[in-house]
Amino acid sequence: MSVPGRRVLLTLLCLPGLLLVGTLPGHAFNATTLQLGTLQGEGWHAEGLQLQINLQDDNRARILLQAQSARLPEPLGRLTDLQLECAAAEVTAVRLDCPDGVLRLQSGQYAKQQIRARFGYRFTDKRLSFDLTGIRLLGGRLALRGEVATGEWQVDVEADGLSLPQLSTRLAAIGPAWPRLEGGGELALTAHLQGRAAALGRARFSLRLRSDSFTNAAGSLAGEDLEVRANGEARAIAGGWRLNLEASADRGRLYVEPLFIEVPDQAIQATARFDYQISNRQVTLHSSEYRHPGGVALAANGHIDLATGPLLRDLQVELQEGRLATLYGTYLRPWFAGTLVGELETKGQVTGELHWLAGELGRVKLDLADLSLRDRDGRFDLTGVDGRLRWSGDGTAEVSDLHWQGGSIYRVGLGLADLRVETTGKKARLVEPARIQVLDGELQLEKLELEIGEAAALRWQVDGILTPVSMQQLSLALGWPEFAGKLSGVIPAVRYDDGHLSVGGILLVRVFDGMITLSDVSLERPLGVIPRLQLDARITGIDLKALTGAFSFGRIEGRLDGRVDNLEMESWRPVAFDAAFTTPEGDKSRHRISQRAVDNISSIGGGGVGGVLSRSFLRFFKDFPYDRLGIRCRLENGVCDMGGVTPAPEVGGYYLVKGRLLPHLDVIGYADRVDWESLVAQIMAVTRQQNTVSE
Amino acid sequence: MKHLRIPVTLALLVFVAACVTINVYFPAEAAERAADRIIRDVYGQPVPQQPAPAEPQSLNDHLPAASPVPLLVLLDWLVTPAHAAADISVNTPAIRQLEAAMEKRHQQLAKYYTDGAVGMTQDGFITIRDQKLIALQDRNTVKGLVASENRDRNALYVEIAKANGHPEWETEIREIFARRWIDNAPSGWWYQSGKGGWKQK
Numbered sequence: 102m103s104v105p106g107r108r109v110l111l112t113l114l115c116l117p118g119l120l121l122v123g124t125l126p127g128h129a130f131n132a133t134t135l136q137l138g139t140l141q142g143e144g145w146h147a148e149g150l151q152l153q154i155n156l157q158d159d160n161r162a163r164i165l166l167q168a169q170s171a172r173l174p175e176p177l178g179r180l181t182d183l184q185l186e187c188a189a190a191e192v193t194a195v196r197l198d199c200p201d202g203v204l205r206l207q208s209g210q211y212a213k214q215q216i217r218a219r220f221g222y223r224f225t226d227k228r229l230s231f232d233l234t235g236i237r238l239l240g241g242r243l244a245l246r247g248e249v250a251t252g253e254w255q256v257d258v259e260a261d262g263l264s265l266p267q268l269s270t271r272l273a274a275i276g277p278a279w280p281r282l283e284g285g286g287e288l289a290l291t292a293h294l295q296g297r298a299a300a301l302g303r304a305r306f307s308l309r310l311r312s313d314s315f316t317n318a319a320g321s322l323a324g325e326d327l328e329v330r331a332n333g334e335a336r337a338i339a340g341g342w343r344l345n346l347e348a349s350a351d352r353g354r355l356y357v358e359p360l361f362i363e364v365p366d367q368a369i370q371a372t373a374r375f376d377y378q379i380s381n382r383q384v385t386l387h388s389s390e391y392r393h394p395g396g397v398a399l400a401a402n403g404h405i406d407l408a409t410g411p412l413l414r415d416l417q418v419e420l421q422e423g424r425l426a427t428l429y430g431t432y433l434r435p436w437f438a439g440t441l442v443g444e445l446e447t448k449g450q451v452t453g454e455l456h457w458l459a460g461e462l463g464r465v466k467l468d469l470a471d472l473s474l475r476d477r478d479g480r481f482d483l484t485g486v487d488g489r490l491r492w493s494g495d496g497t498a499e500v501s502d503l504h505w506q507g508g509s510i511y512r513v514g515l516g517l518a519d520l521r522v523e524t525t526g527k528k529a530r531l532v533e534p535a536r537i538q539v540l541d542g543e544l545q546l547e548k549l550e551l552e553i554g555e556a557a558a559l560r561w562q563v564d565g566i567l568t569p570v571s572m573q574q575l576s577l578a579l580g581w582p583e584f585a586g587k588l589s590g591v592i593p594a595v596r597y598d599d600g601h602l603s604v605g606g607i608l609l610v611r612v613f614d615g616m617i618t619l620s621d622v623s624l625e626r627p628l629g630v631i632p633r634l635q636l637d638a639r640i641t642g643i644d645l646k647a648l649t650g651a652f653s654f655g656r657i658e659g660r661l662d663g664r665v666d667n668l669e670m671e672s673w674r675p676v677a678f679d680a681a682f683t684t685p686e687g688d689k690s691r692h693r694i695s696q697r698a699v700d701n702i703s704s705i706g707g708g709g710v711g712g713v714l715s716r717s718f719l720r721f722f723k724d725f726p727y728d729r730l731g732i733r734c735r736l737e738n739g740v741c742d743m744g745g746v747t748p749a750p751e752v753g754g755y756y757l758v759k760g761r762l763l764p765h766l767d768v769i770g771y772a773d774r775v776d777w778e779s780l781v782a783q784i785m786a787v788t789r790q791q792n793t794v795s796e
Numbered sequence: 797m798k799h800l801r802i803p804v805t806l807a808l809l810v811f812v813a814a815c816v817t818i819n820v821y822f823p824a825e826a827a828e829r830a831a832d833r834i835i836r837d838v839y840g841q842p843v844p845q846q847p848a849p850a851e852p853q854s855l856n857d858h859l860p861a862a863s864p865v866p867l868l869v870l871l872d873w874l875v876t877p878a879h880a881a882a883d884i885s886v887n888t889p890a891i892r893q894l895e896a897a898m899e900k901r902h903q904q905l906a907k908y909y910t911d912g913a914v915g916m917t918q919d920g921f922i923t924i925r926d927q928k929l930i931a932l933q934d935r936n937t938v939k940g941l942v943a944s945e946n947r948d949r950n951a952l953y954v955e956i957a958k959a960n961g962h963p964e965w966e967t968e969i970r971e972i973f974a975r976r977w978i979d980n981a982p983s984g985w986w987y988q989s990g991k992g993g994w995k996q997k
Contacts, residue, residue, distance in 0.1 A: 320928035320935075356932040363933070435936050439943050630897075630951055631890050674889040738961065739888070778887070 143252045144299035147171035147183075157189070164190045164199070174299035176275075182207040185218065196223045204233065210271075211238060227251060239271065240264030241287070255295040263288040265315055280322050286312030300337070307332035312353075320356075327353030341378040347371070359435035367394035382407040386416070396427025403457070411460025423451040425472060441480075441628055448473040449486065463494040469503075480628050483508035483515075496526040512578040514540055527553045540578065542570035542589065558599045565595065572612050582651060586612030601625050613651070615643035615661070631672050638665040642685070652788055655698030656724070660688050675736060683731030683746050694758060694766070695724040701787050702757070702768060728761035730768075734775075741775040827969060830886045830956070831976040838898045839980060840906075888959045894952045898945065905941055914942060915986035915994060920953065920974035921946045925986050925994060949973070 137150035149169025156162050168183040183206045187199035204218040220231040228250040236243040241262030247255050265286030272279035292306035309330050316323035333346035349368040354361070362369070373389040384405040392398045403416030420428075425447040437443040449472030456464035472486035485506030491499035503520045516538025523532050531549040538544075544567050551561035572586040587610070594605030604622035611617075618639045625633040640663040649657045663682035668675060684692070731746030745755035749769050758768035836842070905922075908914040908930065915925035922942055924930075930938050953973065957966040978987045981997055989995045 316928055320926065320930075323928070323932055325932055354932050356935060359936055359939070361933055361936055438936065438940050439947075443940070630947065631893070631955075671888075671890045672893050676888065676890075738959075739885070 144174045145172060160191055160193060161189045162192055163188055176210075178208065178210055180206045180208050195225060196221055198222075211236075238263065239267040252298045253295075254297070255293070258290065258292040258294065260288070260290040263290065265310065265312055280317045282315045282317055282322070284312065284315035286310060286315050286324075286327075302337050304335045305333070321358035323356045325354045327355060329353075338376065340380060341376060343376050345374050359438075360432060361435075362393075362431060365394055365396070369393050383414075393427060393431070396422075396424045397432065398422035406460075413457040414460060416457040418455045418457075420451065420453050420455070420467075423453075425449045425451055441476075442474075444477040446473075446475045446477060453490075458494070461494055465490065465492040479511070481508065481510045492524050494526070498523055498525045500524075500532060509578075512580070513575065514578060522549070539567070540570045540574040542568045544568075554599075560596075560598045562597070563595045567608070569611075572610065584612050584651060585647065586610065586614075588612075600629070602627050613643045613647040616641050634668075634670040634673070636665075636668050638668065640664065640682070649698065654788060655701050656693070656695040657698050657730075658691050658693045659727075659730070660685050660690050677736050679735045681731070681733035681744075684729040692727045692729075692761070693724045694727050694730070696722065699725070699766065699768065722764050725764055725766040726761045727766065728759045729756075730758040732757055736777055739777050741777045741780060743770060743772055743775050745770055827884050827972050828976060830884050831969075831973050832980060834886060834891075834895055834952075835973070835976050835980045837895055838902050839982075840899070840902065841980070884956070885959050886956055888955065890955045891952065891959060894948050894955065898948050898952070901941055901945055901948075905938075905945065908938055909981075909985045912986050912996075913938065915988060916978050916981065917988050918974060918990065920970045920977060921949055923988075 133154045133156075135152045135154075137152055139146065139148045140150055141147070147168045148171070149167075151167045153165040153167075154162050155164075164185075164187040166183075166185040170179065170181045171183055172179050183204070185202060185204050187202040189201060191198045191200075198221040200219055202218040202220065204214070204216040206214050206216075208214065214236060216236050217234045218231065219233075220229060222229050228248060230248045232244075232246045234242075234244040236245065238260065241260055241264065243261075243263075244259045246257045265288060266282050266284060268288060269279060269282040273281040288308060288310050290306065290308040292304060294301060295303045307330075310327065312324055312327045314323070314325045315327075328351040329348065330351065331346065331348040333344060335345075336343045347370070349370045350362075350364045351368045352364050354363045356362075370392045371390065374387040375389070376385040376387070377383075378385075384407060386402050386405060388400065388402050390398070390400045398421040399418055400421060401416060401418045404414040405416065406412060406414045428451060429445065429447045434443065434445075450470040451467055451472070452470075453467035454464070455462065455466075458464070467488075467490040469486055469488040469490070472488075473482075473484045474486065475482035483505045486504070488501065488503040490501045490503070492501070493499050501522050501524060503518075503522065505515075505518050507517070508515045518535065518537040520535045521532040522529050529549075529551040531546060535546045535549070536543055537546070544565055546563050546565045548564040549561065550563075551559070554560055567589055569587040569589040572584040572588055575588060576582065576584040589609055589611070596603050596605065602624040604619075606620075608619040608622060609616065610619065620637050620639075622636040623634070640661065643661040643663075645657045645659045645661055648661070649655060661682055662685045663680065665678050665680040668678040668680075670676065729746045733744040735742040743755075745757045746759060748755050749767075752769060752771075754769045754771040756767060757770050758766065760766040905914060911929050913924065913926055913929035914922055917923050922945055924939065924942060927935055927938075953966050953970045954963070956969050957963050978997070981987070983997045985997050986994050987997065
């Protein structure tokens with residue numbers, strides 16, 4: 102035993118003697134004051150100790166123990182002006198008991214305290230037991246009850262009404278990882294701690310947190326109406342701790358940037374069993390579970406590295422239940438904000454496994470059951486999606502299946518699709534040709550190769566065939582006037598490279614009994630803010646009667662050839678092209694243009710002068726023969742450089758329609774440069790008018 | 797009675813009235829007017845009246861006094877007059893589409909500007925000033941709106957430069973917009989001051 106300790110012991114041993122002496126008549130010891138100086142023990146020391154004893158009758162004494170300052174193990178820290186006063190201590194040969202004491206002290210951290218202290222000290226085995234109540238701490242109250250003997254101690258803690266902001270500030274001061282919170286919130290805690298000297302050996306705790314609202318300074322961690330319960334056990338092991346924790350959120354809303362979690366009717370629960378090594382900050386996760394009722398259930402175990410290097414050294418996560426609406430809506434969507442899949446409405450179930458190995462995602466296994474994905478911006482949707490997705494990070498080939506029942510891209514309807522894909526590291530390819538129904542035709546993909554390059558840049562290439570799709574359905578889907586005909590094509594090499602889609606082959610459209618071939622088709626940012634389309638087109642043998650019939654423009658009979666070079670469309674509207682349409686050379690078909698068509702062409706000018714025809718004797722002619730017709734326009738910067746089938750130099754214009762025989766009708770245009778937007782607006786106005794006015 | 801075999805030639809006269817704008821010098825003042833119009837549209841503020849386009853030329857003005865052609869059908873092409881020589885073009889489909897999207901989004905963002913949760917930056921974009929002023933359940937939505945708005949603004953500046961045939965004007969256009977977004981903003985809205993702090997209008 103240390104020298105100072107012996108001193109105290111001797112003093113206390115003397116007490117019975119003093120009492121005895123005190124009861125002898127003739128002797129009355131009233132007060133004894135002992136200066137004890139400095140005392141220390143394992144993990145603590147006290148200075149300026151002074152003990153005052155007032156002996157009273159029947160084995161009682163008034164004891165006043167004072168110390169100028171004492172330093173105790175953290176978190177108690179440094180205390181000053183200590184005063185332990187026992188009004189009626191009982192002293193026997195065996196023990197000292199203070200049933201009704203008061204402990205006063207000052208503390209930098211804990212302010213001034215006046216604590217009800219009951220304690221007892223047994224001389225034989227130097228066992229101190231104590232019961233302190235009414236400790237004011239962090240806005241609440243704390244009670245400690247415990248025992249200390251030869252350096253070993255255990256304590257039961259009960260705390261109530263601890264303020265969350267004050268607690269967070271205190272914890273933040275100890276370890277910078279704790280967030281500092283503002284707002285409201287109360288914590289109630291019970292715990293049982295055991296240890297030796299300054300070292301905690303074992304702890305069990307149970308706490309309850311209630312908060313109307315709290316937030317950290319940045320607003321990246323915040324809660325409302327929150328009720329959380331947690332309990333756990335910690336045990337010291339070689340080099341660290343073994344912990345067993347359970348927590349449940351019974352009510353409330355929590356924002357942990359970027360996740361917003363609202364507790365449903367049943368509590369969200371999490372458990373974890375893990376070892377923590379202090380020296381190298383390694384966590385060995387034996388098991389853990391997270392359950393969001395009706396939404397997500399996952400389990401995980403592995404190694405987490407909190408020091409340098411990748412966080413997930415190796416981790417196995419099992420997604421036991423994943424209702425996509427919750428899994429995507431609450432947990433995944435915030436990470437995908439701004440991407441193609443950032444605005445989905447989802448249904449269905451996902452289950453699977455994710456493995457991290459040596460810090461990287463090593464294996465993915467996902468099973469999709471009856472998913473439905475719908476883009477809120479209307480760009481695409483898929484329904485009845487089933488699939489088995491398998492991927493290995495180490496380059497092992499894995500086969501995945503994907504199957505859907507229907508869907509659409511923009512408004513083009515898709516039907517059944519069946520895809521079998523083999524993935525090898527960052528590449529994927531079709532195992533066998535895939536068929537995707539499009540409107541009433543089919544897209545047959547012979548070959549698909551996909552690669553994820555640097556910075557998640559996506560590159561893929563597809564060879565395929567589009568079997569005939571009815572133009573009527575396509576034009577309806579795209580909101581155009583109804584066309585008759587078929588679209589089909591061979592598509593060797595559709596290539597997509599980081600936002601740019603290009604078609605290597607030729608698309609054939611059979612429409613209005615003629616043929617349109619589209620070549621050099623390229624599409625930039627197909628699903629982006631402003632998709633840009635470029636292509637060249639050749640038109641042969643269009644039947645004008647069918648064309649003008651579809652547009653209710655008045656009847657023109659004959660054939661039409663044409664070309665559109667360097668067509669550029671932004672957001673599906675033309676911004677540039679070089680186009681020319683004319684009657685084919687040597688065309689032997691019947692060439693007539695109706696009075697109504699002439700009226701319409703002239704009323705495009707807005708003058709309503711078409712009435713001139715019907716006012717003259719020409720009104721007796723319902724249609725007129727023509728030799729050739731044509732129009733040419735080069736659009737650039739909103740202005741159309743116009744021309745006709747042939748120039749009309751004698752009047753400084755150009756022939757749009759060159760007449761023949763009798764009655765001879767020429768339509769001559771004069772404007773060289775025409776405002777494109779206005780022209781389109783007026784053609785639309787005339788066509789719309791025609792559709793409402795029956796003639 | 798003589799049969800009048802009159803080859804009737806109908807000629808449709810079209811009058812050229814188109815003017816072509818060629819911008820050689822960057823018209824800063826005109827750019828501000830264009831920016832103001834777009835900004836006021838987006839903010840939903842009343843737009844000062846544009847000068848009305850010239851009336852289509854009436855066909856009577858162009859009837860030749862004595863024409864050898866007995867019947868004339870006159871065709872007027874309506875051509876919008878050339879913009880003033882110092883104006884910049886902001887009237888392409890792409891720009892209109894962006895403007896429409898921004899106008900629609902503004903209706904959702906307006907209250908966050910007023911609350912001070914969202915503020916304007918010095919370089920023509922917006923950012924979250926204090927997310928504590930946004931209800932917990934709306935924080936991610938507002939972040940999404942801010943990101944989409946900034947994406948559209950960026951595309952707008954690029955498109956305006958391109959529409960005028962000068963892609964390299966993008967920086968100046970962005971700078972002009974940066975000033976005009978703040979100047980046109982209602983009082984009470986917040987914007988970043990040059991030194992990294994926030995000021996309120």
